[in-house]
Amino acid sequence: MTAELTRGQNHPLPRARLEIRVSADTPVVAAATLGDENGKVHGVERVAHPGTPTLPGLEVPRQAAPDHRLAVDLDAVPDAVHRVSVLLALPTAGTAPARFGAVAAPFVAVTGLDGSEVASYTITGLEAESAVVALELYRRQGAWKVRAVGQGYAGGLAALLGDQDLPQAHQLAGDIHEAVARGLARSVPAPPARTADGDRARQAAAPAHDPDLGAAAPQGATGSVPPVSPYDVRAASGPQTSAAPGQHGTQQPHPGGPGEPSADQSSAPGGGGPIDYSHPRRRNAAPPPPPPAAPPAAPGQPTRPVAGDATGWSMEERLYNQVWGMFEDLARTTAAYRSAVDFADSRMEKELDQALSDPRSRIGGQGDAAREAARARHGQLVSQAREVLDRDVAQLLAEAEVVEPALPAAYARWDNPVWHAYRVPMEIPMAVRLGDLHLSEADRIRIPLLVRLPLERGLWIDSGRSGSLDGSFADSHEMRRLGLETAVAHAARLLAVHPAGEFTVHVIDPAGSGAQALAPLVQTGVLAAPPALGAAGTADVLARLTQRVDLVQMALRAGAPDALPPGLDTSQQLLIVNDFPHGFDDRAVNQLRYLADEGPTVGVHLMMVADREESAGYGPLLDPLWRSLLRLTPVADDHLADPWVGHAWTYEPPLVPPGSQVLRQVLTQVAAARRSWDR
The missing domain is CATH 3.40.50.300 (P-loop containing nucleotide triphosphate hydrolases)
Structure with missing residues (x-):
C-alpha cells in the first residue's frame, strides 16, 4: 500500500534497490547528496549531479527534464553514508521559471524496480524558492526509511549545498548549471507529449524485472512538450488549401474545437490574402484513436509491427509519433541493459573484494573458487541482460523495416523512392x-x-x-x-x-x-x-x-x-x-x-x-x-x-x-x- 507523505513524515523502505521518480510542470535539475549521520556532505565527490551522474549506489539523470528517474541501491552506498538527499532545482539556462511558486507543485515517488509505489510526496508551499530538498533516505538502527522534507531555498543550489556544510557550494552550483546548459545544447528537441501506453498497438517487449538485472527503465514515459512558436505566417497570395482534421496547412476551425482561429481574422499587408498567426498544430480536441492493429501474432511470438500504429490525426502524425516511440523505447531498453551490466560489474567487484579480504580464502583453493563463482554470476547476469536487449532490439528492428518505407518525403532519406515521385506540397508537414x-x-x-x-x-x-x-x-x-x-x-x-x-x-x-x-x-x-x-x-x-x-x-x-x-x-x-x-x-x-x-x-x-x-x-x-x-x-x-x-x-x-x-x-x-x- 502506498504511503502518501506530508512534510516531515517518514515511512520504512522494504527493499534496498529503488527508483525515485520525479514529475514536474517544467524542466528541473535532479541531483542527490550522500551525507553522514548529521547530514554533512564531505566534499563534492559525494554529490551526484548532471556533470557527475554516478556515485556508488546512486545514479541521477544527465540533463534537465520535467520527468526523472533516479536509481538507488542502498546496499551499495558507502558505510559512512547515513543520508541520501534528493535535490531538485530550476535550471538557470533558457527561459526557465525563476521560482517554484510559478509552476505546479513537483511530485516525487519512491518505487520498486517493478514500478510498485512505496511512498509519494507532493512538494507544496513553495514560493520564491528555486531549489528544494525533496526527499531524504536515511539509515536508522540498521534499516532505511524515507522522509518527506520539502525544504526550499530562495538562494538556489548554492544556498542548499551550503546548508549541507559543503565548502565548495557556490562553485559546485555553478558547475551543475554549466553541465545542464551543455546538456541542453547537445540534446535533440524534446517530442510533444505521448499518449498513454495503452493507446499504442505496438509495444516493445518489456525488460525482465529480475532483481539482479539492474534498474530496468520503464517504457513509455511521457516526453516533454516543446515550446510552441507564436508565429506562423502564411504567404499573402500563396495556396490556401483547407486542411482536414489531422492535416497540416492553413488552419481551419475544427468542429467542436472552440478557440481555433478563423482564416479571416487578420488581413495581409497591403490588402492581400489572409495571414494566420496561429500555430498550425495546436489542437483543442483529442485525436482519433489509432488505426486497427495488425492481426495478433501466434502464441509466444512478438506482435507483428505495423506502420502508423500510434495515435494521431493523420498517417503523417501517426508515423511521427511512432518514430518517437521507437526512439524512446530504444533509449530506455538500452538504459536498462547498461544499468544491468553496471550492477553486475559492481557486484562482481564487491564479491572479489570480499574474497580477497577474508584470510580464510587464502588457504587452499577457497579463494580461487570464490573468484570463479563471482565471475560466473557476473557472466550469467550480463547474459540475461543481453537476451532481454536482443529481444527488444529484434522487435524494434522489425518495426523499423516496416516504418522506413512508409515514411513521407519530409521524413524519408534521400535514397527513398518517395523522392522520385516528389511534387511540391500544398501544406507544411x-x-x-x-x-x-x-x-x-x-x-x-x-x-x-x-x-x-x-x-x-x-x-x-x-x-x-x-x-x-x-x-x-x-x-x-x-x-x-x-x-x-x-x-x-x-x-x-x-x-x-x-x-x-x-x-x-x-x-x-x-x-x-x-x-x-x-x-x-x-x-x-x-x-x-x-x-x-x-x-x-x-x-x-x-x-x-x-x-x-x-x-x-x-x-x-x-x-x-x-x-x-x-x-x-x-x-x-x-x-x-x-x-x-x-x-x-x-x-x-x-x-x-x-x-x-x-x-x-x-x-x-x-x-x-x-x-x-x-x-x-x-x-x-x-x-x-x-x-x-x-x-x-x-x-x-x-x-x-x-x-x-x-x-x-x-x-x-x-x-x-x-x-x-x-x-x-x-x-x-x-x-x-x-x-x-x-x-
Missing part, C-alpha cells in the same frame, strides 16, 4: 528529418531524427575536427566543404517540404569559398538572391533580417498584424552563414546572436557552418550562440543526447547518395513552383 541516430548496442537500427516545424532553434553545422573515425582523416579544408554540403542538403530538404513561396533561403558567404558546395542552390534558382559576399553584402543581409524580426515582434506585441509594411515577405526565412567567424565584425556577431535568440519565434531561422575552435578569439562572447543552436555534424559523430536518459547517440547526416541527381531534380521543381507562385 508536421516535422522534417535532419539525419539518423543509432547506438552501439543496436547498430543495425537507425532512428530518424525528426524535428518539428516550424524550427524552434537554429542549426549549427560543425565544420571543426570531430572525434569520430569518419572525421579524423579529413583536414580542415575538407571538413569545411563537407559542412557546407551538409547545410545545402538540409536547406534543400526544408525548401522541398514547404509549399511554394512559404520558405525563403538567404546565404552569406563572405569570402566566396563555398561556391562549389552552394552550386545546387544557386544554379537551380531557389535562393532569394545570390550569396552575399564581402563585408557590405553581409551587413545588408543581416540588417534586413534583423529589421524583419523587429517589425514582426512589434506588430505581434501591439496586436496589430495588419500594420506590417506592404510587401513584407511573410514566408519562413532561413539564413545560411558560411565560414564564420571570418569576415564578421562585432556588429555582425551581435546581429547573429540576436537572430539566433529572437528569430525562431517570428519565422527567421539561422544555420551556421562554423568551427567553434576558430571562433575562440571572441572568448566566451559566442558561447550563448552555440548553446542556442542544435549542433549537427557533416560526418558521423557521438554528440547528441536523447531527452529521456541522455545517451550519447551517434548522429549521421542526411547526405545525398554519391552520383544521385535527386537533390537537383527536387530543387528544380521547387524553383519552378516558386516562379509560378510569384506570377
